[in-house]
Amino acid sequence: MRVLHQLLQLRHMREFNVLIALILMGLLISLFTPYFLTVSNLMGVSRAFSLTAIMSIGMVMVIITGGIDLSVGSAMGLAGLITALCFDAGYSQYAAVAAGLGVGLAFGLTNGLLITAIGLPPFIATLGTLSIGRGLMYMITHGVPLTPETPDSFSFLGQGYVGPVPVPVVILLVLTLIFTVIMTRTRFGRHVYATGGNENAARLSGVKVQRVKLAVYVLSSTISALAGVIAFSRYLSAEPASGFGSELEVIAAAAIGGASLAGGIGSVLGAVIGAALIGEIANGVVLLNINTYAQQAITGGVILIAVSLDVLRNRMGGRG
Amino acid sequence: MKPFLEMIGISKTFPGVKALDHVDLHLNSGEVHVLAGENGAGKSTLMKIMTGVLRADPGGEIRVEGEPVVIKNPVHARSLGISIIYQELAVVNNLTVAENVFLAREPLLPTGLIDRTKMNADTRAVLHELGVEIDPEAMVGTLSIGQRQLIEIARAISYNSKLIIMDEPTASLSHHEASTLLRMSRKLAAQGVGIVFISHKLEEIFEIADRVTVLRDGRTVDTRPVSEMTSDLLVRLMVDRELDQLFGHHISHATDEVLMSVRNLTEKRVKDEGVFVRDVDFDLRRGEVLGFFGLVGAGRTEVMEMIFGSRPHSGEISINGKPARISSPSDAIEHGLGFVTEDRQSRGLVLGMSVRENFSLTHLSDYCSLDFVNRRKETAACADYIRALGIKTPSPEQKVLNLSGGNQQKVVLAKWAARRPQILIVDEPTRGIDIGAKAEVHTLLGKMAEEGMSIIVVSSDLPEILAISDRVIVLKEGKISGELTRENATQESVMLAATG
Ligand SMILES: Nc1ncnc2c1ncn2[C@@H]1O[C@H](COP(=O)(O)OP(=O)(O)OP(=O)(O)O)[C@@H](O)[C@H]1O
Ligand SMILES: [Mg+2]
Numbered sequence: 001m002r003v004l005h006q007l008l009q010l011r012h013m014r015e016f017n018v019l020i021a022l023i024l025m026g027l028l029i030s031l032f033t034p035y036f037l038t039v040s041n042l043m044g045v046s047r048a049f050s051l052t053a054i055m056s057i058g059m060v061m062v063i064i065t066g067g068i069d070l071s072v073g074s075a076m077g078l079a080g081l082i083t084a085l086c087f088d089a090g091y092s093q094y095a096a097v098a099a100g101l102g103v104g105l106a107f108g109l110t111n112g113l114l115i116t117a118i119g120l121p122p123f124i125a126t127l128g129t130l131s132i133g134r135g136l137m138y139m140i141t142h143g144v145p146l147t148p149e150t151p152d153s154f155s156f157l158g159q160g161y162v163g164p165v166p167v168p169v170v171i172l173l174v175l176t177l178i179f180t181v182i183m184t185r186t187r188f189g190r191h192v193y194a195t196g197g198n199e200n201a202a203r204l205s206g207v208k209v210q211r212v213k214l215a216v217y218v219l220s221s222t223i224s225a226l227a228g229v230i231a232f233s234r235y236l237s238a239e240p241a242s243g244f245g246s247e248l249e250v251i252a253a254a255a256i257g258g259a260s261l262a263g264g265i266g267s268v269l270g271a272v273i274g275a276a277l278i279g280e281i282a283n284g285v286v287l288l289n290i291n292t293y294a295q296q297a298i299t300g301g302v303i304l305i306a307v308s309l310d311v312l313r314n315r316m317g318g319r320g
Numbered sequence: 321m322k323p324f325l326e327m328i329g330i331s332k333t334f335p336g337v338k339a340l341d342h343v344d345l346h347l348n349s350g351e352v353h354v355l356a357g358e359n360g361a362g363k364s365t366l367m368k369i370m371t372g373v374l375r376a377d378p379g380g381e382i383r384v385e386g387e388p389v390v391i392k393n394p395v396h397a398r399s400l401g402i403s404i405i406y407q408e409l410a411v412v413n414n415l416t417v418a419e420n421v422f423l424a425r426e427p428l429l430p431t432g433l434i435d436r437t438k439m440n441a442d443t444r445a446v447l448h449e450l451g452v453e454i455d456p457e458a459m460v461g462t463l464s465i466g467q468r469q470l471i472e473i474a475r476a477i478s479y480n481s482k483l484i485i486m487d488e489p490t491a492s493l494s495h496h497e498a499s500t501l502l503r504m505s506r507k508l509a510a511q512g513v514g515i516v517f518i519s520h521k522l523e524e525i526f527e528i529a530d531r532v533t534v535l536r537d538g539r540t541v542d543t544r545p546v547s548e549m550t551s552d553l554l555v556r557l558m559v560d561r562e563l564d565q566l567f568g569h570h571i572s573h574a575t576d577e578v579l580m581s582v583r584n585l586t587e588k589r590v591k592d593e594g595v596f597v598r599d600v601d602f603d604l605r606r607g608e609v610l611g612f613f614g615l616v617g618a619g620r621t622e623v624m625e626m627i628f629g630s631r632p633h634s635g636e637i638s639i640n641g642k643p644a645r646i647s648s649p650s651d652a653i654e655h656g657l658g659f660v661t662e663d664r665q666s667r668g669l670v671l672g673m674s675v676r677e678n679f680s681l682t683h684l685s686d687y688c689s690l691d692f693v694n695r696r697k698e699t700a701a702c703a704d705y706i707r708a709l710g711i712k713t714p715s716p717e718q719k720v721l722n723l724s725g726g727n728q729q730k731v732v733l734a735k736w737a738a739r740r741p742q743i744l745i746v747d748e749p750t751r752g753i754d755i756g757a758k759a760e761v762h763t764l765l766g767k768m769a770e771e772g773m774s775i776i777v778v779s780s781d782l783p784e785i786l787a788i789s790d791r792v793i794v795l796k797e798g799k800i801s802g803e804l805t806r807e808n809a810t811q812e813s814v815m816l817a818a819t820g
Binding site: 185186187188190191193194197198200201202203204205206207208264265 | 628630648649650653659661666667668669670671672673677680681682684685688691692693735
């Protein structure tokens, strides 16, 4: 009884819509191909979307403050590249990973300071750093992928398994848990929501809104850099175009997961499920032999449907 | 005479709240009908149903000039001759006055472009009729709250409405603006327009009403001509208590110890707009309730914003004898200040958050260990304040957005009272709250002073200032123009300092 009651309570969660969409889409795909619902396929799918999902955790926090981070793809790509350069120069793997994450920190501080200290709109600030990141990558690689020697232990990060579960998925689950707790249970999380909900009221209540904003941009870029390091570990090759365009998918994941671009609303879990839904669609397109160019169109359609349903549901809720 | 509009057996249920329960209301043309009742009684909800913003539960009926109608939306209501001025401002700040008045029905030239000349001239005419001097081409964002309210009234008048609903229209008006509005409303009524007037101010109700309807807990308690109504009866009908028992006697808790002293406080101006506040000097003693009075635009709120660090300033502030550098609200809060802002929706509350989350935002660390929020403690503290201030909400988890205006105001008070600052600045603390709650707020402020907190009260409500202050400072055009002890402060002496 109690369990049933609690299950029914789930219905009120913001993530409910997108979770249902994820399940329905899964059922739909498995109607056409039994292969979809196999452990190996599901693990493969999870590993494929895990990087987008990891990045969406940082993105959704930025979006909840009412901002946007367009530079996540550049932070990711450049972090992977710098890690590769460090290996190339013969540094230890720890130094290489630290340097990669350092790239994220630098991106985040730059974005955060442009936005809080100078007062640039987040869209412009992160559009600028997005371009700078891309430019740097072409300048460093001259368009040629970098494939340094790496120790086997390093490739565990991107290629290893814990039981049947790929390591990137394990990292995703751990980050989801940590940041869900931070956003729902800590003072920092509350301040993030308040800043996006009404910045004036938050500031006048004593919330250090500038510090909160700086923190979410630093987190977003650093998390993206981690995704970049994982991606490099997976392919052991730093591509000059790595991460390009991924910001759109990451933003889409957060939006599908119920985040409002106006700020104040959204959740880490929602964004991760949103990323899962996008990954599921991509997988379905491949399994069902649909033209892969159609994948983008289908993803776009799903974004519009998911967000429309969310908006409609809230409107109904408001009217009682 | 047949009523212009009849509402019969109207009910409205929100999740967890029965806001209206079989309410009847008959409105005649040419009468000013006052709707009274405590916060959350259902007044605004009833008006939203009348204007098509909300749909009533099935079962009730609305008739306009005898014909049953289903009012679908505000545009439909307007076509039936019903317009409304909302409790919370609904103007677009980055448009001009005239653009707001004619929003969505701009007069056009044959070319299809907006006829600005006509729009400005018509707006000027309406404003002139209202007796106010506002430039039709001024940006609404640069006007005071009171002036913005008048823009909304001008808009309703320019629709040629047969019924104008005003939901607490005078709550943010200066005395002068309010009396202009009352005169204007009577004039419109004399021309045959029906007026519904919602107010918590007794004098005003008796000044303007033809008939009064009292709502309590979503039910109609009584409707009667104002000639058969007295203040005592009205208060009893609204809050079920006697008027003379509501407000206690003033007891001063002021000590001789200076808690905060302000010297040469002067605004650092970015733009040459509004009042220029300068050379403000005063001392605040421990346990003192210090009133700040002034006409709208005298710079009272600006002074408070400077002290609270949300407006650039120069000058010295010292607290407990030590100089305090305050350049942001969080600095001010660390120095023991608190600030109940006058504009609850844009600066006081995060509307999308719950009562609990708004309540604790000022003092969240009280419930935290290692940054983790203890929900149970937080909810319990919030529930205590909900009870103490009589905040009408189904639970601490209700979104503040869904509370009635007066109850939102109580949440703002609660969030600061719970922080227990040394110095609490309250700017228009009782705006929009009912007479019972007003008495409770005065008691609360008195209790805080008794516990050794110092309180600065900014209010346009002169009787309120006189009732609760130990001392009154009067501002005029950005400078202190008078300081009066409780014994010397009277309506006349304070007004003289504010205008003379
Ligand atoms: N959208 C909503 N969702 C849930 N409850 C609501 C909603 N709107 C109003 N209520 C509730 O309905 C009741 C009546 O509210 P209403 O705004 O009509 O009160 P009011 O008489 O105008 O009070 P005030 O004098 O404070 O403005 C309140 O208890 C309020 O919390
Ligand atoms: Mg109301």
